[in-house]
Amino acid sequence: MNPLLILLIIPLLTIVGIAFVKDLTKVRLVSAIGMSGQLIFSFILLYLFYQQRNTGNTDDMLFVSTTMWYEAFNIQLKFGIDGISMAMIMLTSIVTFAGIFASWQVEHLPKEFFISLIILAGGVFGFFISLDLFTMFLFYEMAVIPMYLLIGLWGSGPKEYSAMKLTLMLMGGSALLMVGLLGIYFNSAPDGGRLTYDLTEIAKVNIPLAAQLFFFPFTFIGFGVLGAMFPFHTWSPDGHASAPTAVSMLHAGVLMKLGGYGCFRVAMYLLPEAAHELAWIFITLTSISVVYGAFGAIWQKDLKYINAYSSVSHCGLVLFALLMMNETATTGAILQMISHGLMTALFFALIGMIYGRTHTRMINEMGGLMKVIPFLSVIYVIAGLASLGLPGLSGFVAEMTIFVGAFQHTDMFHRMATIVAISSIVITAVYILRVVGTLLLGPITNNHYLDLKDAQWFEKISGVTLVIAIAIIGLTPFWLSDLIREPLAQMIQTLTN
């Protein structure tokens, strides 16, 4: 059996398990066991991946399996992974694992909550292993839809509004995407022959330029909405602010990565000529995103809004780097997706934990938390330092790879866009240090905070897992960078020819 299917079977079994148990502790236990199993399995998969490569398997995609699903439209269940998807799978399993522990205290309808959360995660896994556009889209929707319930039922604040806004905007993105994908499908055999959704097959054909130019914006923007591309990012601040902790973590941590991943693997890789023609528009938009998000974050007072705007900035950098279309910058983009996924999940986890104690997310209402909850505060500082690109943590590796890659373009337009994007490292430092300074340092502003309790064991598991992942990437980036780079040489060649 294809080992990739296990990535889908484990969540499925976990859901069944949750459905059959009764009380809260067992629901937690089953979810934790299931997602720990998923995490362990993704390490095994990484090992198998390297084993295949070391035994000389040089196929672009490993563990490929194809099953015809709907003959009439040539829809297949085709799975397979390369280094990029391998890295994204690792990210997803780590964030999901941490997310389960971060939602340990959900007591309202726990069964339904954990089931929705795991369906979401399962959708993401399915997306990353799919090689067929239709199945990919299917899993994409499967990941987006539970979001509505999760925010609408377990959220806080104006949750109905936020859930509706987020879902509608993402559905709007999906609608554009559907048009783009169908456009690709109907042009997948320009010289006659069978139309196909098969990603690897379509990559080999030359879709006519006119069709490319028409469908590229649909596909790119469709995925871009999920990747929080300016000006389609406004679902993010409201959605995150209302979402429960684990949902924010999964959403910003992995779901937004579907956007970047899709932009690259579908929009740019399948429609390369259009990507070249139209890159300048999106480079302009994304370099605005990078600075705009950072400036927006300076002004915010709600921790979740700060982090949401910061995500706009960091995810903007992902798309920006992808559009640079060279090996180095693209490697940086994928690294940035992973790094941002881990960092932002950590941020949202911590914000949830702090909110659970102080019952506010307004930074000006809090202060001096370092003294009362040192464990959470130190982790918050580490997350902040990772976010502002401190060497030794993952953010630095990703950003530097992007900047060096982007600088390989010699023309004025790319250079200027790059310098604009680089300047975000200063603005990021401003808002991160502002939060750290007001929230954690300084004197304690509220006497009620004096008897707050520091992190509990499950919170420690959640935080420490993410910190370790961030530090491993930051300290030994070469292996991850090589893992990601390996498939890129060929893909970039397709893109530039």
Add this chain to the structure above:
Amino acid sequence: MNYSYTILILLLPVLIFLFIGLMGDKMKPQLSGLLGTSGLFVITLLSYFTAFNFFDHRVDESFQAIEVFQLLWLRFTDSLIIHIGILLDPLSVMMLVVITTVSLMVHIYSLGYMKGEKGFARYYAFLSLFTFSMLGLVLATNIFQMYIFWELVGVSSYLLIGFYYERPSAVAAAKKAFIVTRFADLGFLIGILILSFYTNTFDFIALTDLNGLAITQPTTAVFMGLSVTTWAMLLIFMGGAGKSAMFPLHIWLPDAMEGPTPVSALIHAATMVVAGVYLVARLFPLYSYTSPDSLEVIAYIGSFTSLFAAIIACTQLDIKRVLAFSTLSQIGYMMVALGVSGYGAEGLGYMASLFHLFTHAFFKALLFLGAGSVIHAVHSNLMTDMGGLKKYMPITHITFLIACLTIAGIPPLSGFFSKDEILVAAFEHNKIIFAVQWLVAGITAFYMFRLYFNIFWNHTPEYHHTPHESPATMTIPLIFLALASVFSGFVPFHDLVTSDGNPLHTEFHWMIAGPSILIAVIGISVAYMLYAKKNSKPESIATSLKGFYNMAYHKFYIDEVYLFITHKVIFYFISRPVAWFDRHIVDGTMNLIGNTTVYFSGAIKKMQSGQMQWYIWYFTSGVLLLVFLVMYLN
């Protein structure tokens, strides 16, 4: 010669950092202090051993750079690769000695100074982190490794300035220091990107090789009238200027004095703030051969900063701030020396600059630690709260006096020799800069002795507790550094650390040394007349120079300019409109689309009323319309 043991110099401090950082809460505070200190003692011994070995082995009269090891860390492209490694050459070995010596002294001193502080273990963890980062910075084999450690040094500095994190002023100072240097690092990073793009390497040896492509075939590209190389070198210098607090990026350093005093001695006097000098020295062949214009810029900025800071130092009342401005001024000297220097046989300035870096590290660390000893005794930073301390604190008094004489440039103390070489180099290159530096030497002597007399002489205020001499853990480092300040001038520096590794021929010039001693003596005498005994002269002078005095006292209002730019412009004129625009225009558009849809669906939903007669009415009118259309169109 096998130098592979030098890897321990990098590994030990990081291991100590991790150990104390993770375990610090669980062990006795004193134990973590002792652990950090003894670890650093080993590192210091290793560094001395490395230095003796290195300076003992010449190849054909000169020193060769040795790459002890190179580990691949991150591959950008086939030629742009970040390695983590260790590069030994006269420059890095000299820095190794300076950093470990001062750091060891600070570690020992802090055992007494920080005794009983909350977060004692955290303090030692951060000191180890800093030492690691600084050592990694000077041992870097390539410019990107240097940038990595450069950032780590910055964050260690942030953590240590903000050590007393419950004090809002400390938090603000830490934030300011980090952001100002980050802004400078933005220039540094862009500089690295430009330089590495055109030279296709990060490696220092390749970059500074006189026969290498970087120097023999610099790019001919031009941007806005300046060659791209000059842009790159100036931007890289911007990073150095940020760390070394050159005007106009100096504003963070005086505030950084919010950190514990031993930290100021280590980071903000002896080691981190000279990183900019080190950076220019490291890339000196590139500066000298491909971009002499940027060296001119460096000379002028250095010269201006040294004068500017010296004037401000004359007016400050907080003794640590006086020392901070004095640091700015002395680093200005080092920058001037690099700026006026040539390469090889003309490399007097280069040698003088690093010589001054070397001696300055000891006497400035001594001054700060001495000031710390005084602050420890009287519990205040202000010189108005001090006076007459010489009879209470004899060791601190004598060592502080030695340091003051050293920085004033009185022979045969070390400061005299190093400053004299700088003046000679400046005289040969540019008479105006020479004149400024000569004048600054006098001002330096004046403000240092103003400080000295105000602390140890003058009138004795009413102390709450009778001040007493500090414990041995604090006085031993003072004595050691005093000895280093006295004797480090006799190190045959021109034989050891030169721009090309060959010994440099130097002469002693009475023509320069005479006037420089003279102006130092004048400065000291003026300070004696004004401050040795309590009198009204200082005030009357301040009143007669009212406008200028106030300007200098307020540090020429540079902070206010920055505050205006950051708060008013960035905060209120950029961030706030961006946030507003996002909520109201971008999000407003999205809401508008949503509301429009709701409105239209509201308008047409009445058609689905469930009443049969309406449906028949719609149906019939539709049919009629179609019939009419068909007929009409035919």
